[in-house]
Amino acid sequence: MSVALFDGEQLIGHRHVLIGRGHAEQLLPTISDLPDGGRATAICVGCGPGSFTGQRIGIAAAKALAFGWGADLKGFNTLSLVAAHGRSLSGADQLAVVIDGGHGEWLVAGGQAMNDPVVVNSCTPDAAVSCITDQHVAGQRAVDFVSLRGFGQAWPAEADARLFPFLGPKEIFGDLRPLYARPPDAKVAA
Numbered sequence: 420m421s422v423a424l425f426d427g428e429q430l431i432g433h434r435h436v437l438i439g440r441g442h443a444e445q446l447l448p449t450i451s452d453l454p455d456g457g458r459a460t461a462i463c464v465g466c467g468p469g470s471f472t473g474q475r476i477g478i479a480a481a482k483a484l485a486f487g488w489g490a491d492l493k494g495f496n497t498l499s500l501v502a503a504h505g506r507s508l509s510g511a512d513q514l515a516v517v518i519d520g521g522h523g524e525w526l527v528a529g530g531q532a533m534n535d536p537v538v539v540n541s542c543t544p545d546a547a548v549s550c551i552t553d554q555h556v557a558g559q560r561a562v563d564f565v566s567l568r569g570f571g572q573a574w575p576a577e578a579d580a581r582l583f584p585f586l587g588p589k590e591i592f593g594d595l596r597p598l599y600a601r602p603p604d605a606k607v608a609a
Contacts, residue, residue: 420445423580424453432457433581442473446480462490463591465497465578467598468526468539474597482595494595495586497578498539498558502531503585504576505557514555514574517547517564525560526600529553537590541600 420442423433432453438445450457464481467474478494485492498516505514513532520526520541528539529551540550544560548568556564561573 420449421578421580422446422450422453422457423583424455424457424459425584428584430581435577435579435581437577442470442476446476450480450484457484458488459484460488460490461493462488463493463495463583464595465500466494466595467497468520468541468600469497470521471597471599474599478595478597492595493591493593495583495591496537496539496598498526498528498531498537499586499590500578500580500582501558501576502528502537503582504579505531505555505561505574507582507585508574508576509555509557509572511555513553514557515551515553515564516558517551517556517560518558519560520600524601525564527551527564539598539600 420438421435424431434449462481462485464477466478481492501516501518502514513530515529516531518526524541525544525547526539526541527547528537530553544567547564555572555574557574557576559577561575565571565573
């Protein structure tokens with residue numbers, strides 16, 4: 420979970436913590452611990468891909484806070500933020516993103532330069548190696564990917580909200596909905 424509060428591009432407060440479960444219980448208290456209770460005139464939320472529940476909690480909380488505070492509301496693809504982190508670490512203009520997708524799959528996006536539309540594929544590690552050719556690779560599975568492929572530079576990176584100012588304007592959108600890389604595991608009862 421990663422939250423950050425900015426005044427323009429100046430970081431006022433942030434919290435970045437890796438948690439497995441508990442987003443619903445921890446998100447709003449984490450925001451309220453930011454200066455001024457985290458109150459903002461604009462909110463931008465990661466819409467995924469990510470965990471089914473985490474995506475929905477983040478979007479619902481952002482919508483509720485935007486309504487309550489009268490704030491503007493936008494979204495972004497989470498892999499864009501991972502790519503921004505990777506670009507800040509590597510200095511590369513373009514890189515691939517590889518993160519854990521669950522069920523033994525990785526979520527991959529190749530050739531991520533600022534303002535590129537993000538096209539995410541969910542695939543096995545072997546399939547990922549065959550479709551990504553970028554020299555620089557960022558994400559929580561970057562080291563595993565480069566090791567499996569046998570070449571390249573890995574940049575372990577997360578979706579860190581402190582790097583939000585490094586997103587390009589075309590990486591931010593107004594159509595807030597969860598971005599899924601594959602269908603959810605839960606099925607509607609017949």
